[in-house]
Amino acid sequence: MTLPTAFAETTRFSTSHAEMRIRMLNLYRRYIRHSREFVNNYDLDIPTSEVKTKIRQEFEKHRHVNDLAVQNVMYMKGQMEFQELVNFWKQKCHVMKYFENFDYYDKAAKNSFVQRFLKGAD
Template sequence: MTLATAFAETTKFSTSNAEMRLRVLNLYRRYLRHSREFVNSYDLDVPASEVKTKIRQEFERHRFVNDLAVKNVLYMKAQMEFQETINFWKQQCHVMKYFEPIQSYSTTANDNFVQKFLKGTD
């Protein structure tokens, strides 16, 4: 059992790219360290190595963001995702959504409200 505040982090804006880089690397390492726990807690049908690969892909997706303000927001969102995942505040379907191919998120003009809702889009 984990305490809800065990992985909480106060909101702090990084003032330099070097500081942000250190914070992101530490968060990335925390994600990797807990990847096996994610698999066990959520009873995922994927191996821990695949979870680690997906974590890497998610971090790489934002690698070339240059605006420090955007980096700060992305970091805070990633930190919140980590805390929600590690504290078991999500359900298995929320975690497994990361393993769906990105094409499945695309909507077509023929999608009705329910289809868009189930895909998690507007």
């Protein structure tokens, strides 16, 4: 069982880009370390490697943001998201929204029983 406050972090703003970089890297590492736990807790049909790839993509998407105030807000949102995932405060459908455009998930959905049934396949 996870204590809700185990991964809580007090709100504080980074005053330099170097400090923010260290905090972001630590947050990224926490996400990666818990990726297998996310797959198990939410019973995802996605391999852990795909989850790690998606985590990497989400961090890379915002890599070139240079405004420190924006970086601080993004860090806080990332930290809140992490705490919600780890404490199992989300439902599977909320987690799966991140994987809507993934090839692995799309292929599995196209070959599902319901999709074949709707097409009239045997």
